[in-house]
Amino acid sequence: MPRTRPARWVAAVPMAALALATIYPLVFTANVAMKTRREYVLDRFSPAGSPRWDNLAEAWAGAGMAGYFVNSFIVVACAVALLLLLGSMAGFALARLRFRGSSMIFLGCLAGLFVPFQVIMVPLTRVMADSGLIDTYPGLILAYVAQFLPFTVFLMTSHYRTIPAEIVDAARIDGNTVYGVYLRIMLPLGAPALLSVGILDALFCWNDVLIALLMMPSPENRTLMIGVNALRGQYSGDIPVFASGVLIAAVPVLMIYLFLQRQITDGITAGSTKG
Amino acid sequence: MKRRARTAAGTVRAERLAPYVLVAPAVLIIVALRLWPLALGVNFSFTGDGEFNGTFVGPGNYLELAGDPLFHLSLRNVGLLVLLLPLAVAIPGLLATFIYLRVPGHRVYRSVYFFPAVLSPVIVGAIFNLMLGYEGPLNSALAAIGAGPVDWLGDPGIAMFTVVGVHIWATFGMALVVFLAGFSTLDASLLDAARVDGASLRRTIWHVIIPSLTRTIQFVFVTTMIGMLTSMFGLLFVMTSGGPEGSTYLPEYYIWHQQGQMNRPALASAASTVLFVVMLVVGLLQITLLRRAGRQD
Numbered sequence: 001m002p003r004t005r006p007a008r009w010v011a012a013v014p015m016a017a018l019a020l021a022t023i024y025p026l027v028f029t030a031n032v033a034m035k036t037r038r039e040y041v042l043d044r045f046s047p048a049g050s051p052r053w054d055n056l057a058e059a060w061a062g063a064g065m066a067g068y069f070v071n072s073f074i075v076v077a078c079a080v081a082l083l084l085l086l087g088s089m090a091g092f093a094l095a096r097l098r099f100r101g102s103s104m105i106f107l108g109c110l111a112g113l114f115v116p117f118q119v120i121m122v123p124l125t126r127v128m129a130d131s132g133l134i135d136t137y138p139g140l141i142l143a144y145v146a147q148f149l150p151f152t153v154f155l156m157t158s159h160y161r162t163i164p165a166e167i168v169d170a171a172r173i174d175g176n177t178v179y180g181v182y183l184r185i186m187l188p189l190g191a192p193a194l195l196s197v198g199i200l201d202a203l204f205c206w207n208d209v210l211i212a213l214l215m216m217p218s219p220e221n222r223t224l225m226i227g228v229n230a231l232r233g234q235y236s237g238d239i240p241v242f243a244s245g246v247l248i249a250a251v252p253v254l255m256i257y258l259f260l261q262r263q264i265t266d267g268i269t270a271g272s273t274k275g
Numbered sequence: 276m277k278r279r280a281r282t283a284a285g286t287v288r289a290e291r292l293a294p295y296v297l298v299a300p301a302v303l304i305i306v307a308l309r310l311w312p313l314a315l316g317v318n319f320s321f322t323g324d325g326e327f328n329g330t331f332v333g334p335g336n337y338l339e340l341a342g343d344p345l346f347h348l349s350l351r352n353v354g355l356l357v358l359l360l361p362l363a364v365a366i367p368g369l370l371a372t373f374i375y376l377r378v379p380g381h382r383v384y385r386s387v388y389f390f391p392a393v394l395s396p397v398i399v400g401a402i403f404n405l406m407l408g409y410e411g412p413l414n415s416a417l418a419a420i421g422a423g424p425v426d427w428l429g430d431p432g433i434a435m436f437t438v439v440g441v442h443i444w445a446t447f448g449m450a451l452v453v454f455l456a457g458f459s460t461l462d463a464s465l466l467d468a469a470r471v472d473g474a475s476l477r478r479t480i481w482h483v484i485i486p487s488l489t490r491t492i493q494f495v496f497v498t499t500m501i502g503m504l505t506s507m508f509g510l511l512f513v514m515t516s517g518g519p520e521g522s523t524y525l526p527e528y529y530i531w532h533q534q535g536q537m538n539r540p541a542l543a544s545a546a547s548t549v550l551f552v553v554m555l556v557v558g559l560l561q562i563t564l565l566r567r568a569g570r571q572d
Contacts, residue, residue, distance in 0.1 A: 025402045028406065090300075116505040146307075229397050229512070253393050
């Protein structure tokens with residue numbers, strides 16, 4: 001003990017500095033967002049004199065961010081709902097039902113985990129275009145479901161493996177069909193994992209750039225992240241308004257992080273310890 | 276069981292089919308939209324673009340890639356990422372070690388370090404475009420100690436390091452959390468034994484912590500590599516657009532550019548196939564190397 005105690009204090013100093021370096025960029029951006037253009041040009045660092053809420057209003061209204069929010073919200077909500085439904089169905093079957101080909105199917109899902117989007121983006125875009133799904137909500141939703149389904153199935157399967165098989169057997173003896181077991185037993189018992197995986201899937205979809213860029217080419221179909229990037233061109237001469245737009249786009253995710261941090265980190269570590 | 280016997284034969288068959296009904300939608304989507312496109316893309320990479328659309332051109336696209344300086348740059352940058360990988364793993368590993376050893380304030384650090392990991396690359400890129408501006412905070416801080424200014428995103432020799440640095444800033448919390456989960460499975464009595472023996476911190480890390488965490492370290496190596504090769508598009512898109520002078524090209528950006536901007540989908544498919552092979556090789560190499568290193572201990 002006595003030997004490591006000074007080492008702890010030595011480490012605490014750079015660690016505190018790093019924590020500051022982690023927080024500061026966001027604080028700087030928030031401060032810029034509260035300045036007038038003149039204040040920003042004269043001095044970037046001084047705390048904003050009086051907070052300029054009209055920058056936020058200008059970014060929100062002038063850039064039509066409400067529309068981007070709606071697009072993102074619809075797509076993410078539908079994609080996550082589908083991911084959780086399909087992922088828990090498959091996870092339950094793969095973890096707790098015996099049927100021919102189940103290990104093959106599990107390996108197939110795992111293989112999907114190792115196919116990065118960049119490798120299939122050209123043919124996938126073509127398949128989507130051929131089916132008339134480009135530039136539609138269903139197209140982007142389907143692309144997200146395909147992208148994150150292997151991960152969701154994998155985590156749900158490993159969660160359901162922790163639930164004793166006797167519970168399933170007992171429910172069957174009580175006269176439940178397989179579907180009954182899924183709806184009445186497995187879905188409620190899967191709730192903690194569904195919450196963790198759901199939040200992660202939602203974050204991945206909400207933060208995505210590349211898939212949205214390929215599947216939704218029209219400006220009116222932009223998701224929030226693509227929209228924020230477009231703001232840069234529109235307000236290149238008015239950095240505080242641009243910073244306000246960035247801040248608005250960051251707030252929902254920061255809120256989720258503040259309240260659901262445990263679930264987010266649980267989801268990530270579940271992937272590593274069970275892998 | 277009695278009740279089962281009384282049910283009609285049709286119900287029994289429905290019950291037997293039930294597992295397949297449950298997995299079918301997931302399997303269909305994964306096969307149709309992930310595995311099938313992979314085969315389609317490889318096939319596609321041997322056909323031509325434009326007027327040769329759909330006709331077989333043999334290895335033509337691959338030969339063109341071999342002669343394209345921009346693609347060379349993107350592969351050179353992959354090499355750079357592989358070289359920087361140990362750093363991207365060591366930083367969160369070391370931080371997790373200190374947090375595990377209960378450095379003063381360890382509870383706060385975990386939450387603070389992780390928070391950039393939830394931000395979109397668009398947000399991170401936009402924030403750092405402000406931070407790294409010529410008269411931005413970073414150059415001002417340098418000026419205060421009499422150095423700089425540095426053209427972080429405009430100098431072809433520096434821009435790639437800048438983008439990788441921002442990527443590490445944004446994602447090291449992810450690996451940190453994985454490391455901490457690994458630490459929670461660590462046998463505390465080993466650490467106590469090392470302490471009783473008066474082992475220094477360095478020796479404890481080297482002889483106790485690293486050998487016990489081989490699996491976690493392997494996992495972090497592979498996922499960090501995949502992350503570097505496949506999730507930097509957003510930062511490149513927002514911060515550099517591949518410039519200056521193509522110095523921040525990565526295969527994923529090259530693929531996107533050839534497909535969407537240059538209308539060369541077949542060439543892009545060939546680049547995709549190369550990227551896939553590179554990732555397979557790097558991944559397998561890492562696993563073999565780490566296994567061997569693990570055995571020597």
